[in-house]
Amino acid sequence: MAKRENWLAAGFIAPNAIGFAVFTLLPVGAALLLSLFQWDVFHTPRFVGLGNFRNLLGWVNDDGEWRAGDPRFRQFLGNTFFFMLAIPLTMAASLVLAVVLNQKLPGRVFFRTIFFLPSICLGVGVLLLWKFMYMPDIGMINRVLHSFGINGPDWLSNYHWAKPAIMNVGIWASMGGTNMILYLAGLQGIPPEQYEAAEIDGANQWQQFRHVTLPMLTPTTFFILITSIIYGFQGEFDSAYVMTQGGPDGSTTTLAYYIYSHAFEYFNMGYASAIAVVMFALILIVTLINWHFFGSKVHYV
Amino acid sequence: MSRNASHWIRIAVSYVFLTLVGVTMMFPLVWMLATSLKSPAAEALDLTQLLPTEKLRWDNYAIVTGETSFARAFFNSAVVTLSITFGLVATSSLAAFAFARLNFSGRDKLFLGYLATMMVPGVVILIPLFILLRKLGWIDTYAALIIPPMFSAYGVFMLRQFFLTLPRELEEAATIDGCSKFGIYWRIILPLSKTAIAALAILTFIGTWRSFMWPLMVTYTNEMFTLPVALTRYQETYGVQWPYLMAGSVVLVVPMLIVFVLGQRFFIEGIQVGAVKG
Numbered sequence: 001m002a003k004r005e006n007w008l009a010a011g012f013i014a015p016n017a018i019g020f021a022v023f024t025l026l027p028v029g030a031a032l033l034l035s036l037f038q039w040d041v042f043h044t045p046r047f048v049g050l051g052n053f054r055n056l057l058g059w060v061n062d063d064g065e066w067r068a069g070d071p072r073f074r075q076f077l078g079n080t081f082f083f084m085l086a087i088p089l090t091m092a093a094s095l096v097l098a099v100v101l102n103q104k105l106p107g108r109v110f111f112r113t114i115f116f117l118p119s120i121c122l123g124v125g126v127l128l129l130w131k132f133m134y135m136p137d138i139g140m141i142n143r144v145l146h147s148f149g150i151n152g153p154d155w156l157s158n159y160h161w162a163k164p165a166i167m168n169v170g171i172w173a174s175m176g177g178t179n180m181i182l183y184l185a186g187l188q189g190i191p192p193e194q195y196e197a198a199e200i201d202g203a204n205q206w207q208q209f210r211h212v213t214l215p216m217l218t219p220t221t222f223f224i225l226i227t228s229i230i231y232g233f234q235g236e237f238d239s240a241y242v243m244t245q246g247g248p249d250g251s252t253t254t255l256a257y258y259i260y261s262h263a264f265e266y267f268n269m270g271y272a273s274a275i276a277v278v279m280f281a282l283i284l285i286v287t288l289i290n291w292h293f294f295g296s297k298v299h300y301v
Numbered sequence: 302m303s304r305n306a307s308h309w310i311r312i313a314v315s316y317v318f319l320t321l322v323g324v325t326m327m328f329p330l331v332w333m334l335a336t337s338l339k340s341p342a343a344e345a346l347d348l349t350q351l352l353p354t355e356k357l358r359w360d361n362y363a364i365v366t367g368e369t370s371f372a373r374a375f376f377n378s379a380v381v382t383l384s385i386t387f388g389l390v391a392t393s394s395l396a397a398f399a400f401a402r403l404n405f406s407g408r409d410k411l412f413l414g415y416l417a418t419m420m421v422p423g424v425v426i427l428i429p430l431f432i433l434l435r436k437l438g439w440i441d442t443y444a445a446l447i448i449p450p451m452f453s454a455y456g457v458f459m460l461r462q463f464f465l466t467l468p469r470e471l472e473e474a475a476t477i478d479g480c481s482k483f484g485i486y487w488r489i490i491l492p493l494s495k496t497a498i499a500a501l502a503i504l505t506f507i508g509t510w511r512s513f514m515w516p517l518m519v520t521y522t523n524e525m526f527t528l529p530v531a532l533t534r535y536q537e538t539y540g541v542q543w544p545y546l547m548a549g550s551v552v553l554v555v556p557m558l559i560v561f562v563l564g565q566r567f568f569i570e571g572i573q574v575g576a577v578k579g
Contacts, residue, residue, distance in 0.1 A: 005405050008482055012399035013411075016392040019452030020418075023430060028421055030429035041432075097322065100315050113565065114323045120561045121330060123511030124529035125550030128536070129333045132543050140332060176326060178572050185573045234424045238513045242533055256424050256514075263428050264518060276425040283422055 031280075034273040041267050052274035072250065073258070073275065079163065080254045084232040086167040091224055093175035098183035099213070112184075115176025122173040127242040130169045131156065134243075156244050162252045166239050179224050186220035187213070226290055233283050255279050333554075337361055337547035361548040365535075370523040371549065374531035381446045381516075381527060382509045388447070389505050390498060393456030398486045400457065401464035402472070412461070419454045431518055445519040446527065450509065456501055459571070463497035464490060500571025503564040507557050528553050 035052055039045035058069035068074075097115060101108050118126070133140045134155040142152035155165040190213065198208045237256040240246045246253035246261070253261075255275060263272035338357040365371055399405070400412050430449055431440075439445040471493075472485050480488070491498065516527040526534065532549050539545045561568060 005403055009399040009403040009405035009408070012403065012486070013396045016396035016452055016457060019392065019448070020454065023449040023452055024418055024421065024426060024454070027426035027429035027433065028418070030432070031425050034429060100318055103312070103315060105312065105315060111319045111323055115326060117330065117558070118326055120507060120557050121554045123553065124513055124532050125333075125553035126329070128532065128546050128550050129329055132336070132547070133329065133332065172326065172329070181569055181572050230422065234422045241513070241517075259424055259427070260514070263431070269428055269432065273428050276428065280422060280425045283420070287420070
């Protein structure tokens, strides 16, 4: 009987598991292996051991001196972290929207839908739209600024403004999206007695928010934070590709974009894989640190 | 007085706030639509003007969608998105059924393995995947666009969570009546799971329709581009003729909006199933 069920289960799982093994598991292993080779796709791969990682991260030479690795990698890793500064801003905005929407207001479903639309529409079309709005002369944003007597910069071609300009698109698109829905669900899961008790204790609105709402939302916050960071490490490929091509001077190139250009523009498959492996390691480390420090503070209901 | 009055003040402030945020968030999308209906001649692009000053240029849509490569890209996007959505839901629900309802050796270990691989960033496997498809001779074919994204650990995870919440009584009765396991999956579990299936289908549809990096990597001819990739190519064709580009963008966005509006309820439930129970 049990044996029969084994075969039966295999039949149910096989269509997914075979595809999954071939198109996810196998590539994960191959990425680790590939990072130890130098390969331009056209010639035979050459084994270089940890050479790619050495060039990427730095090494100690025979005289015991530290040699810095790829300066571009450090710059683009920095860019990736900079883009992640949008995460707390987006989360705060999502929380505020969710709290306001969580009141018994007629028409709240309408507003929820409106807020959700940008995150649905996000993609190449919307990125082109923002590129258009950011145009220095004919762009809508500088026209509006001009009417207030301000001369706006050439947003996407300016070394300092390109990053915030791209982050702004992300915040606009995601503050009313999935995060807000998750916060709304979290808010609805808070038992009303908690607020009644707090009110009896004389807590004002802010104190209730601070001491009831926020702690009760910790699991949601934690979940959103972790997933946002994981996506953040891989993020901003589409926007950089469509809006800035990673420029000006690499200021909007992220790790994902760097991997793409090494692999598909310079055909350094091994080096690109090494960057990918480092990215994977960073994601693992951040996840573990998060669990270690915040995991215990999560308020389990 | 104070309690009642403060209640109303709070509601009024809330509405003002919600309206302001709503207008700010909708403005870019309205701007996209408005621009797509303006004349592409530079002098007609008076950007202080929200609405087109002359008559609406529906021609822009005819011109953009009339491009052979655009029609082809739209067709490709439709084929790819529908195939992936169907294939992903079918294979995920089969596997999820086994994880939720069958007893087999190593079940929980295998499921943990699935969960662990959900953590692997997609970018990490792109290069080996590309090389694999090149060896298979799939580059620039529908197979490359459709097959690798079709197998999802997330889909299995989400549907398994949902199947576990279904009561088992019906299945027990069906088993006594001689119903096979596949019969239980097909006649009982699937019909009871319309909400979760719809949620997964909608999430997959939207995610696939707008996906960009994957199609960009595995296609290189006009015949195989999906709509997002084709749109980036029009930047070169149309240059600064933004109304055409915006018309193309609207065409890209509308199918996602339709699917979202039709299935909003499922979509939002789906997000919560995937997260809260995770």
